[in-house]
Amino acid sequence: MSQFDLDPWQEEQSSAEPFTLGYKKGTGEPVVYGSLLLGAALLGTGIVSGSLIPALASFPVFLSVYWHYPFIDKRPQMAANDTGLYLERLGVVRWSAISELSIYTTAVRTMEFNQLRIQFNRPLEECFVQKEPQSLTRLAMRKNWRLKQAKSNTPVLEVDLHLLACDPEILLQRTRQFWRGA
Secondary structure, three states: OOOOOOOOOOOOOOOOOOEEEOEOOOOOHHHHHHHHHHHHHHHHHHHHHOOHHHHHHHHHHHHHHHHHHHHOOOOOOEEEOOOEEEEOOOEEEEHHHEEEEEEEEEEEOOEEEEEEEEEEOOOHHHOEEEEOOOOOOOOOOOOOEEEEEOOOOOEEEEEEOOOEOOOHHHHHHHHHHHHHHO
16 A cells, blocks of 8 residues: 555545555556666676777766666655645745645656646745755756746746656645644
């Protein structure tokens, strides 16, 4: 059972329950470990044969491993508690800075992609309870969110949910419990 399975007989929850989310198990392991193995094979071939071409071909493969590393990292990508909504590499966003929470779903053929859209009511710099320090080593790695501007010139954060270990509707429900309680 996942942490987001709710008791079907349970009545409406009276208080919000804190949660932490990471990537689904098995999401990135094949990409990261497969690319790491391919890069090592190319680099080893280049070193053994003395040819520069396989060694140079390993460079973009190792860059792919670096980009996809957060998939196997155990750090939480998203969390919520009374203080605010935590997003990895951004920090803790105060609940009062959020004007709207919604799920946006797109489909490509048979695949469905869900995003949590977070609309802010003030400039992004003023939204944080605690801003996460920027790490140069993680700067070029994949992140699970995108920052956009709404038509009202307020920032909108789109968090990809299809890779996280959660059910989007239950995530929205539990996040709104904190947001409405703030």
